[in-house]
Amino acid sequence: MKYHTYNIITIGCQMNKSDSERIAAYFEEQGMREEEDKYRADVVVLTTCGVRQSAEDRVYGFVPRIKKENPSCFLIITGCLSERNDVKKRLKDKVDLWIPIGDIINIKNQITNKLQIPNSKQDNCGYLELEAKYSSKFKAFVPIGNGCNNYCSYCVVPYARGREKYRSAETIINEVKGLVRGGYREITLIAQNVNSYIDGRQQAADSRKFGFPRLLNEIDDIPGEFWLRFATSHPKDMSDELIDVIAKCEHLCEHVHLPAQAGDNAVLKAMNRGYTIEHYIELINNLRRKINTRINRAINRTNKSRNYFAAPLSITTDIIVGFPGETKEQFVNTAKLFKEVKFDMAYIAQYSPRPGTAAVKLVDDVPKQEKKRREEALMKILRKTALENNKKYIKKTVEVLIEGKNKHGDWYGMTRTNKNVRIDSRQQTADSRNLLGQFVNVKIIEIREFGMRGELI
Ligand code: SF4
Structure with missing residues (x-):
């Protein structure tokens, strides 16, 4: 060549x-x-x-x-x-x-x-069997499939990537085992819609036998010190069985990203999302109840000191504001959703028509200024709820996976609940270890909406 x-x-x-x-x-x-x-x-x-x-x-x-x-x-x-x-x-x-x-x-x-x-x-997923050149030595994305069957009316992915195709469970599990053996600390299983996973070998036959809950269970059984995450889930495919498995798997981090996209049923219908907002809220409540119960049980079992923090499940979401026809009243329902769920983070996008999608035929009738206003209104609520959620971390000890050093020389990383934590460099001078890719215990001394500062324990 x-x-x-x-x-x-x-x-x-x-x-x-x-x-x-x-x-x-x-x-x-x-x-x-x-x-x-x-x-x-x-x-x-x-x-x-x-x-x-x-x-x-x-x-x-x-x-x-x-x-x-x-x-x-x-x-x-x-x-x-x-x-x-x-x-x-x-x-x-x-x-x-x-x-x-x-x-x-x-x-x-x-x-x-x-x-x-x-x-x-x-x-369209045969290429996933190519071995990856992972860009990190301690964090890896492991794709479990490619494509999407959902055809949300605003989204290009089903046209760009084709219908859902999944890898065999065996190749996914082997890839994760290899990463854990190689010292990887965080594995994220990814696909456009992870929770509709079916073992790639079984797509033509009895596909129900090996779905996402079983895949999570088998990966959770791999011995080793690693965190497990997944993205992205679709609310319509978040079954009770899956929630029970998420609550049981100890490698799985206490963070779920569940895109709501809107807080109003008529808008969700126009988006072709396939669930109601009542169903979405019920899912969040079930996830919180079951996962937070698991965390408390684990703490009782290991008899940790009272200062060890049972960080509650963090919930993040994606939202589109200004979808065609979204009225002010309908937007208010999305604002209500934000107040009720109290998200830890939300990725808010102003709607923009995408060629080839169903929604491109609708009139993009929410003015740019109004889309911006709606985005800012949601950000205001988000800042408040995220700060409120983070207050629970003050003076508590959490585990952090160190991901790098910033320009001031401070180590930074993430908690299991996906919170950014920075460690004060003044304290680091006394501790010259290379912490990159290590799990460390950090006592949180200061919080902001989307980040925290702490001291090494
Ligand atoms: S938004 Fe997600 S679920 Fe909907 S079509 Fe796009 S990739 Fe699929």
Whole structure:
């Protein structure tokens, strides 16, 4: 192959990051090496996201600049935008190869021959069997499948990634075992809709036998010191069985990300979400009741000191404001949801029409200013509830996985409940250990809405 170096730019979600790790490993297997400067690499890959207009606009910024500064590079676009005809038309002179993510496995032939092979979405998760070049030495995303069958009316993912396809439980469990053996401390199972997982080997036959609850159970049984997370769950597929298993698995962190998207039933229906807000709230209550009971039981069992903190389950969500036709009254229902659930974090997006989706046919009738106002109103409630939730941590000791050092020399990391914690560097001078990728106990001395500061114990 005439190409020796590669650079990958990833835009968007955890799934895209994981895809890029697999593309990187594939290039290395072909004898190529990573070039950190995208303006010097022989091959530049953009793993793109089409979920929001802002993510799409980043591609329109990157592509002409790369081709101007590095005209001889072979530029590849994969991910959500790789099959959008309007994007192809707009960038047609600047991109050398458009490749759906499921076809990445054939990338060598495509680079060599400059051929566009037919879309192989029939097996859009075969590429997940490529070994990944994990970007961290202690945290890893393990994809369990690809694609989505849900067709939420605003979302491009089912068109960009195809229908749901899942890996076999055996290959997923083996990948996790290998990571745990290699000292990985945090594993996140990812797919567009993890809780509709079925063992990839059984999709054609009796698929009910090995679903997500059983997968979690089997991974939880792997011996070793590691945290387990998963993303993303769909409320309509969060069964009682799954909640019971989540409450039982001790490796699983006390954090659930459950996208509500809206707090009003008519808006949820227009979004084609498949649940009511009453059902969503019931799920949150069940999760809190069962998981918090488990935490308290565990503390009684291990007879920890009174200062050991039974951090309650943290709940995070995704919300879209200004969906077509969303009235002020309907928005007020979303604000009520925020007050009732008291989220720890919410990723709030202003609606933007996405080409090819069902909602693009609706009139985008909520003015930009009003979308901004609604976003700010939710942020105001979120700041209040998140701060209130965090107050419970003051003077308590929590376990933190150290992820790095900031520019001031302070170690920082995450709790099991997904809270950012920074450790005061004045205290660190007395403790010169390299804490990267380690679990440490930290006493929380200061809290903010979305972060905390603490001291090593
Ligand atoms: S569940 Fe809905 S929002 Fe999530 S990826 Fe599938 S279609 Fe998109």
